[in-house]
Amino acid sequence: MFFHLNLLSVFRGVLYSDNSQGQDGVDIYGPIDGGTAFSGIQCKNRKLNLIDGSPNRISNIDVQSEIEKAKKFKPALKKLIIATSLPKDKAIEEFVRLQSMEHVKVGLFTIQICFWEFFERKIPEFETVYNWYVKNEGFHRIKQLSVTFKDGSVEMTYHPKFQKTVDRYIIPPTNNTAPDINPYTSSLANLLQSDINKMMQPGYNSIFRSTLLLSNTIDWEQLCWLELLVSNIGQAVVEDYKIELSLEGFFEKAEPERGNVLFNPDFHNDIKGYRNSNSHLYIEPRKKILVQGDSFVTGSFYIQPAIAVEAEIKLNWKLLSRDFTDSGTLIVKIVPQYHVIINRHEVLDSTDVREEISYSLIKRKGTYNIGSIDYHDKESDYPVS
Numbered sequence: 001m002f003f004h005l006n007l008l009s010v011f012r013g014v015l016y017s018d019n020s021q022g023q024d025g026v027d028i029y030g031p032i033d034g035g036t037a038f039s040g041i042q043c044k045n046r047k048l049n050l051i052d053g054s055p056n057r058i059s060n061i062d063v064q065s066e067i068e069k070a071k072k073f074k075p076a077l078k079k080l081i082i083a084t085s086l087p088k089d090k091a092i093e094e095f096v097r098l099q100s101m102e103h104v105k106v107g108l109f110t111i112q113i114c115f116w117e118f119f120e121r122k123i124p125e126f127e128t129v130y131n132w133y134v135k136n137e138g139f140h141r142i143k144q145l146s147v148t149f150k151d152g153s154v155e156m157t158y159h160p161k162f163q164k165t166v167d168r169y170i171i172p173p174t175n176n177t178a179p180d181i182n183p184y185t186s187s188l189a190n191l192l193q194s195d196i197n198k199m200m201q202p203g204y205n206s207i208f209r210s211t212l213l214l215s216n217t218i219d220w221e222q223l224c225w226l227e228l229l230v231s232n233i234g235q236a237v238v239e240d241y242k243i244e245l246s247l248e249g250f251f252e253k254a255e256p257e258r259g260n261v262l263f264n265p266d267f268h269n270d271i272k273g274y275r276n277s278n279s280h281l282y283i284e285p286r287k288k289i290l291v292q293g294d295s296f297v298t299g300s301f302y303i304q305p306a307i308a309v310e311a312e313i314k315l316n317w318k319l320l321s322r323d324f325t326d327s328g329t330l331i332v333k334i335v336p337q338y339h340v341i342i343n344r345h346e347v348l349d350s351t352d353v354r355e356e357i358s359y360s361l362i363k364r365k366g367t368y369n370i371g372s373i374d375y376h377d378k379e380s381d382y383p384v385s
Contacts, residue, residue, distance in 0.1 A: 025069030025080070037078035040109075042066045044084035047322050058084055060095050067099060067111060077109040088115040144234035145290075145326045147243065147317045150227040150297055155331040160222035160305050161384055163363070164338035167356040172346045218373055219361040223302040224332060225257075228317075230283070231295035238290045241321035243283040245271075249313035250306055251334070253278035257300040260371040269299035305334045308359035337384035 026040035046056050063082060070080045082096070093113060100111040148154055232238050247254050255278075259267025274280050283298055290296075303313060315330040339362055347353060362382055366375040 024073040025066045025071070026073050026077070029073075029077075032078060038073075038075060039079040039081065040070055040073055040077045041081045041083055042070065044082060044086070046084060046086050056086060057089065058082075058086055058092060060092070063092065063096060063099070063113070070109070079110050079112065082111070082113045083119075084113070085116050085119075088117050143236045143238060143324045143326070144232075145238060145319050146229075146231040146233045147319075147328055147330070148229050148231075149330060150229050152229060154328075155333070157333040157335055158224040158303075158305070159335050159337050160224070161220070161337050161339060161362060161382065162222065162308050163360050164308075164340045165358045165360065166340065166342045167345060167358075168342065169345045169347045169352055169354050169356075171348065171350060171353060216366065216368070217363040218366045218368070218375075220364045220375075221304070221361065223304055224334070225300055225302045226332075227300055228283070228298045228330075229295060230285075230290070230298065232290045232292055235292060236324075237292065238319070238321050238324060240288055241290070241319060241324075242285070244318045244320065245281040245283065246316045246318070247279045247281075247303065247313055248316065249332075250309055250311040251313055252304040252306055254281060254301060254303045256281060257302070263371060269301075271299045271301045303332060305336070307361065308336055308338075310335055339382040339384050 025042050027043040028041040029038050031037070032039050044058055044062070046058065066082060067080065070077055096111050096113045103109060103111060149156055230243065245254075256269050256271040256273050259269070268286075270283055270285050272282050272284050274282075281301060285296065287296075305311065311334040313332040313334065315332060317328055317330070319326040338359075364375050364377055364382075366373050366377075
């Protein structure tokens with residue numbers, strides 16, 4: 001209705017009817033040619049974007065429908081103006097011009113369409129209307145959104161830890177010199193035997209003893225956990241919005257944090273995932289209005305890097321709102337670090353001498369709990385290089 005009322009001031013017309021009364025294709029009308037004829041205005045106040053974020057458009061069918069309705073207006077119009085808040089559309093302008101020429105040939109009213117660019121130029125000529133827009137609608141105000149990592153940065157580096165296993169196949173020495181032992185060489189069997197010897201000592205906690213006996217070797221997953229800081233750094237309110245996140249680069253998957261329904265039934269995460277995608281997420285904030293200067297930190301999500309791959313991942317964000325879009329890119333650099341295990345294998349034939357290198361997740365001793373893992377060692381037990 002505000003769009004209609006401000007057009008009243010711009011065109012100096014009369015509000016004809018609301019929808020309940022039937023408009024005959026006319027929202028506003030006014031006399032022309034000394035009062036001997038009338039012009040009519042049909043208002044099409046539309047949101048800039050549809051719900052899916054695609055641009056809104058007025059169609060040929062919309063225009064033709066309003067033309068047909070306007071033919072019923074009494075007395076007959078001399079001119080019909082279709083006024084819309086949508087941006088300029090060349091194809092629609094052409095369609096309107098052609099329809100107007102056909103009308104003139106048969107003695108009907110002419111047709112003109114005015115897009116929002118026309119009103120941007122026209123409204124400053126009307127001080128009252130202009131001041132109203134500046135105060136209430138952010139007319140000519142700059143809208144801008146900022147999306148960064150939680151610390152305010154737009155680029156970060158993550159160092160996942162992987163195991164680098166070097167298998168060396170060598171011919172054993174003929175003398176009695178003891179072979180070199182790499183300080184990082186370890187034997188899972190020796191570590192387990194050490195724990196068993198400890199827990200068999202008198203007075204050792206029987207509960208912990210049973211836990212160790214049931215423990216597993218568990219892959220130490222490397223997940224880059226992230227939170228984002230969303231800020232309105234513009235001069236106008238952002239409302240009815242969501243933010244899409246699209247990841248590009250070499251990685252396994254990206255997923256939001258999911259709470260445990262049993263232990264945390266009230267868990268809520270405004271980061272959501274799509275069912276059939278490992279690289280697309282979206283932010284659906286609880287509050288649909290973000291005023292100037294306000295900000296919030298999103299829930300958590302993670303990127304699972306590929307094993308032993310150095311990569312640069314682009315985190316592209318796109319704001320979709322009622323009347324405003326914005327976009328940007330954050331960078332996550334993946335620089336792996338390696339816990340090195342060297343295994344020596346004796347061979348007899350020189351043709352079998354070789355060195356093989358493989359990469360994997362580090363295996364740690366631990367116990368699975370509901371929603372978590374208890375490791376029985378320390379991260380410092382796995383030095384990296």
